[in-house]
Amino acid sequence: MKKSLKVTDILALGFMTFAFFLGAGNIIFPPQAGQLAGENLVPAMLGFLSTGVSLPLIAIIAVAVAGGWEGMTKDLPSRVATFLAVMIFIVIGPAFAAPRAGLVAYEMGVKPFIADAGQLSLTIFSIVFFAIALFLSRSRGNLVDMVGKFLTPILFVALIMLAVSVVINPQDAIEAAKGDYIDMPFIKGFVEGYNTLDAVAALLFGMVIVDAVRSKGVSDEAATRKYLVMAGLIAAAGLAFVYISLFYLGATSVNIAAGASNGGDILAIYVAALFGPAGQIMLSLIVLLACLTTVVGLISACSEYFSSLTRWSYEKWVVLLSVTCCVVANVGLNQLIVLSxxxxxxxxxxxxxxxxxxxxxxxxxxxxxxxxxxxxxxxxxxxxxxxxxxxxxxxxxxxxxxxxxxxxxxxxxxxxxxxxxxxxxxxxxxxxxxxxx
Structure with a gap:
């Protein structure tokens, strides 16, 4: 059995972890927070980074220290620990997070290119999107290779292009803060970071990461914990880079995106101003890849856990959860965000x-x-x-x-x-x- 991972495998593991975290909320919430924070950009951003980056990293380290979910909850009654895990998995899986990612992928990645987008187009997209997620989730042994070595590098290059363009050519000057960002920008940013759901998901993504490490032949527990922490560090660095660039994008969009109703609109308007029609295509690529990789991670984590509680196999749970996410996604983005x-x-x-x-x-x-x-x-x-x-x-x-x-x-x-x-x-x-x- 192989006792250690190559550098390329460690990087792929870290990129896979980063991709699992980088989903719908990570892209649509920072621009709006940055726009409202204005001149209080730095404290608001630090608050957001606390819940959006630091807490997920700390949670992954906690999973490594405790040796998994069972180790973290061993001092709670077993039924309570199981119930808590099930509730978390339902929220980050078929009930909210996974369908939300699919809806954001549709709203920002596909809908702008459809002249008369309606319920039918959403239904067709949902079926295709979650069918692809189902296929990727079923191949557990190749999860690192498919997500970490192929999908995420493409996603990261697109994000780097966007970040560099925003810094070189900001569209507006930073103006005064608004609302709660005037008096307590750090606290407001901290609470806004809840929307990413990453600190909760990190407690359970650890199972998928551990499984990916073991699929590479690593059986030693100490080595597994080490690679889990390394993957968390790589993911945290990537998330921090994305959030900082999107916060700055939002802070420099006050006038150009004055009529935007949410962070997704701000991002779309800004990208169109920077790159023209080609910008919409680039943004679609970023959103589609980010949401797809997150859904794959969520479905994999949920299926892994639910298969350990029941007689159903991992593959059967992947199919059931993918179908459920597809159905829930047709509720609509606004309604799902309110419910979540x-x-x-x-x-x-x-x-x-x-x-x-x-x-x-x-x-x-x-x-x-x-x-x-x-x-x-x-x-x-x-x-x-x-x-x-x-x-x-x-x-x-x-x-x-x-x-x-x-x-x-x-x-x-x-x-x-x-x-x-x-x-x-x-x-x-x-x-x-x-x-x-």
Whole structure:
């Protein structure tokens, strides 16, 4: 058995990881955030990079440290851990993230070239798009070669061309910040990073990356963890490059894209101004490849996990999930984004709490108690934020710090973590004393 990977294999693994993360939200949300941030571009961008780059990287490292999802959740009741994983997989898979990626691919990559685009064209595109994703997802052993060595380099070259053009020839001057970006740009950027879903997906993409490493003949656990971290570092560098360039694009689009309703429109208008008709083709290529590689990663991760829970094979789950994504995608992009927001605000705090607990577990006097209390608090207060974005009146909780910025969960979760450290220490000491006696 091969014990190590060649440099080209490591790069391909990193590019595959980068491609899995770089999807719909990564492309359409940074331009709008950059436009609204204006002169507060840097703090807003740093906030976005925290949830869009740093957290996914830290999550991948946490997966490596814990040895997978089971290691991360071993201090939770097994049924709770399984239920949490299933919910995350449903959200990042057939319910929201994967169909959203397909819809963005259609809206930005295909629809502009269709004169009378309607439901029929969306349905036909969905069938073709998810059929291709199904084919790529079924070939697990060749996933690194197909995605990391072929699709991603093309995608990355296109992104480099766009980034260089934006820096050399910005279309507008950077103007004043707007809305929440005036007073708290970092916090607003931090919350906007939720839209990428990457920190949540990173907890589960690790399974696909580990499987890809092992398919190359690496069986040693320490080596597998090392390559997992290396892949995360390469992916984080690529994501940071993309976000910084798209933030700057948005910040220099105030006048040229003044009437744009979302980040996708800003990007399309900007690219058309830079490159003319050829720019639309380049943008279509970027979006189609980015969304396709992300969908392949999502379907692969979901199928890998669900096949481990059931008697169904990986291949059967790939077919079922691909068909489900195709059906859900026909709901429409706007409706799907609205529906996904509550799920994002509910899941992100849980994912962040789990990652933090993983890193500090060895210092916790009573890990089981800490995990259960902290996760319950994170879930409870994240539901307040989820209810708020859903339109429910939760003004009674306005006394909570950062409530207005969608982070009401942060301080209660931190306090719960600190309390369980001390309370757990006393309980652990008492148990140790009784055992000694």
């Amino acid at each position: 927001l509550p799920a994002l605000f509910a899941l992100y705090p849980i994912a962040m709490a789990l990652v933090i607990l993983t890193f500090i577990r060895k210092w916790l006097p009573n890990p089981q108690m800490s995990y259960r209390v902290v996760m319950i608090v994170a879930l409870s207060f994240s539901m307040i934020d989820a209810a708020k974005v859903s339109g429910f009146d939760v003004s009674a909780f306005r006394v909570l710090p950062l409530f207005d910025y969608g982070m009401a969960w942060l301080m209660p979760t931190f306090v719960a973590l600190v309390i369980t450290c001390f309370v757990g220490a006393k309980k652990a000491a008492a148990q140790q004393a009784s055992q000694t006696a």
